[in-house]
Amino acid sequence: QQQVKQSPQSLIVQKGGISIINCAYENTAFDYFPWYQQFPGKGPALLIAIRPDVSEKKEGRFTISFNKSAKQFSLHIMDSQPGDSATYYCAASRRGYQKVTFGIGTKLQVIP
Amino acid sequence: EAQVTQNPRYLITVTGKKLTVTCSQNMNHEYMSWYRQDPGLGLRQIYYSMNVEVTDKGDVPEGYKVSRKEKRNFPLILESPSPNQTSLYFCASSIQGLEAEAFFGQGTRLTVV
Numbered sequence A: 001q002q003q004v005k006q007s008p009q010s011l012i013v014q015k016g017g018i019s020i021i022n023c024a025y026e027n028t029a030f031d032y033f034p035w036y037q038q039f040p041g042k043g044p045a046l047l048i049a050i051r052p053d054v055s056e057k058k059e060g061r062f063t064i065s066f067n068k069s070a071k072q073f074s075l076h077i078m079d080s081q082p083g084d085s086a087t088y089y090c091a092a093s094r095r096g097y098q099k100v101t102f103g104i105g106t107k108l109q110v111i112p
Numbered sequence B: 001e002a003q004v005t006q007n008p009r010y011l012i013t014v015t016g017k018k019l020t021v022t023c024s025q026n027m028n029h030e031y032m033s034w035y036r037q038d039p040g041l042g043l044r045q046i047y048y049s050m051n052v053e054v055t056d057k058g059d060v061p062e063g064y065k066v067s068r069k070e071k072r073n074f075p076l077i078l079e080s081p082s083p084n085q086t087s088l089y090f091c092a093s094s095i096q097g098l099e100a101e102a103f104f105g106q107g108t109r110l111t112v113v
Helices: none
Strands: A004-005 A010-014 A017-025 A033-038 A045-050 A056-059 A062-067 A072-077 A086-092 A100-102 A106-111 B004-007 B010-013 B018-024 B033-037 B041-053 B052-058 B076-078 B088-093 B106-112
Touching: A004 A086, A010 A017, A017 A086, A017 A106, A045 A056, A045 A062, A045 A072, A062 B106, A072 A086, A086 B041, A100 B041, B004 B088, B010 B018, B018 B033, B018 B088, B018 B106
Parallel strands: A010 A106, B010 B106
Antiparallel strands: A004 A017, A017 A072, A033 A045, A033 A086, A056 A062, A062 A072, A086 A100, A086 A106, B004 B018, B018 B076, B033 B041, B033 B088, B041 B052, B088 B106
């Protein structure tokens, strides 16, 4: 049973467009939702994260939107650039615990 | 240079032959964790450790063991590897858990035949 469902699995966006990746979770005990970015041949890197006490968090061109009642959260990449081409993972964990569950990943390709 | 070092980078082994993948960090980080990455399944956490002698299971601990006898080292042990453990493995460390920036090793590509 996949506790964190991520879609789409692949995404192609034109340069300058908005990339949107969606995630949904089932365990209501989750209260920390990080996103990771992974370039080919590298380990994942923490990109941005949110807690359920806010509905949105923005860092530069990256924004997380969070809908607690729907148990959904999404990553928006504004003004997408070819350098954003990577695999993105959403994840979820519980406060005070260091166990993390990942989504399946989204391979983003930004074309010029 | 701050880094997480995994060894070996590549390993081909046979079913049932015990192996250890080493992970060492030089940043005095308390938190260390192991992940496996598989096509179509993404990343999954195997084990993590909050400090010396403190380890706990991630989502897919079956078939793996870990130990944390020293702060800098967190080896991953496969007592009896099977083909379904063929995967890309990453070790990571951070100063304090998931909410801090994690430093990842280069990855270990393991093939069990």
